[in-house]
Amino acid sequence: MIKIGIPRPLASSDQRMLLDTLGEVFNVRFENCQFGYKAGMDAWFLQDIYREDVQWISKSDRPCFAIIRNDELSRCGESSAIEFSAHSVLPSVLHCRRVENDEAAEFKALPKWLKNVLVLASKEGEPIWGIQEASGFLHHYTSLPLQELTRGEPLFQLFQGRKLFRLLPILLFLRGLVEDQRWDPPPLQACFMFDDPNLHWSRYGFIDFAGMVEHAKQFNYHVSFATIPIDTWFVHKPTASLFQKHHDRISLLIHGNDHTRHEMGKSYDEKERKRILMQALTRIVELEYRSGVEVSRVMVAPHGACSEEFLKDMSEMGFEAACISRGSLRRHNTGANFVRTFGMGAADIITGLPIFPRFPLSKSSQSYW
Numbered sequence: 001m002i003k004i005g006i007p008r009p010l011a012s013s014d015q016r017m018l019l020d021t022l023g024e025v026f027n028v029r030f031e032n033c034q035f036g037y038k039a040g041m042d043a044w045f046l047q048d049i050y051r052e053d054v055q056w057i058s059k060s061d062r063p064c065f066a067i068i069r070n071d072e073l074s075r076c077g078e079s080s081a082i083e084f085s086a087h088s089v090l091p092s093v094l095h096c097r098r099v100e101n102d103e104a105a106e107f108k109a110l111p112k113w114l115k116n117v118l119v120l121a122s123k124e125g126e127p128i129w130g131i132q133e134a135s136g137f138l139h140h141y142t143s144l145p146l147q148e149l150t151r152g153e154p155l156f157q158l159f160q161g162r163k164l165f166r167l168l169p170i171l172l173f174l175r176g177l178v179e180d181q182r183w184d185p186p187p188l189q190a191c192f193m194f195d196d197p198n199l200h201w202s203r204y205g206f207i208d209f210a211g212m213v214e215h216a217k218q219f220n221y222h223v224s225f226a227t228i229p230i231d232t233w234f235v236h237k238p239t240a241s242l243f244q245k246h247h248d249r250i251s252l253l254i255h256g257n258d259h260t261r262h263e264m265g266k267s268y269d270e271k272e273r274k275r276i277l278m279q280a281l282t283r284i285v286e287l288e289y290r291s292g293v294e295v296s297r298v299m300v301a302p303h304g305a306c307s308e309e310f311l312k313d314m315s316e317m318g319f320e321a322a323c324i325s326r327g328s329l330r331r332h333n334t335g336a337n338f339v340r341t342f343g344m345g346a347a348d349i350i351t352g353l354p355i356f357p358r359f360p361l362s363k364s365s366q367s368y369w
Helices: 013-026 051-058 168-177 209-219 237-245 270-291 308-316 326-331
Strands: 002-006 028-032 043-049 064-068 081-084 098-100 118-123 126-134 137-142 192-195 223-227 250-254 295-299 321-324 348-350 353-357
Touching (some): 043 168, 051 064, 051 126, 064 168, 209 237, 223 295, 237 250, 270 308, 308 353, 321 326
Parallel strands (some): 002 028, 002 043, 043 064, 064 137, 192 223, 295 321
Antiparallel strands (some): 081 098, 081 118, 348 353
């Protein structure tokens, strides 16, 4: 396991909680120890850095993440916009992007005396995050104070929407440390999903299945419809044929069982939970037999309500995954161990079941996220 040294005391226990949680996500360990060559660390995390500290960092034989202390920083206006460079250290999705950030008005610039720094992000033309190559290692410098994480607060809440930036530099620093341990990521992937449609007719509300197939072909995407098992009693043959023929563009998932309120979020005993899941599977198997349409064994919990116990039962009963928003899972599993780090990957595994995150489309959605 990669070890990261912390040579100076952290300002609060909430900062320690943040680093320990990041350690869980990236499989690294933060340790308090004196800065030096013989400490046995793989990297260093330093905050409240003075000007004279930089000479020691530049001589370090390990990569460093350094936060410059506030009284060494320069003011750089009150803009709420952050501009990213096209440096290879940054993910390509951020290259040359201009991103609005709620906290950016308070950000200050790196000091003028910090030399030979390649800018990763700036505000009003002044650098707020950059890297310096020295002794064959990349050292990150940022003007942003370390984020805090309170006990029981999910890390993902700090890394979304317009409040992501204070966490982004340390995340990318850690990712760079473990890059050789990671799987090669797949191409960017996503799927549109609609709740409730069934195979009773060629349309469901405003959804015209044939029209959606043609649109999906034109713009190269896939749509899944979460169908309710209790609604599988009737099959419109032409609609079923359309799903069979164009399974690469449209498909079905499982949407609860009876679709009652918080159906999978209630405190049932194990026998009742498994009865509900078995009935849902039985109804879906009958639908597949009558329609010839394969239904993915992916559960879309009604209203996003799903307990950790239900997830465990699903993993034991042949379900391949569940698709639930991260917020919904947190609300219905307060205090669960997975909440702290849940949501920091493309998918998560809870009690043996993969969880695909679900995000709503809204006016605030940005195409590059």
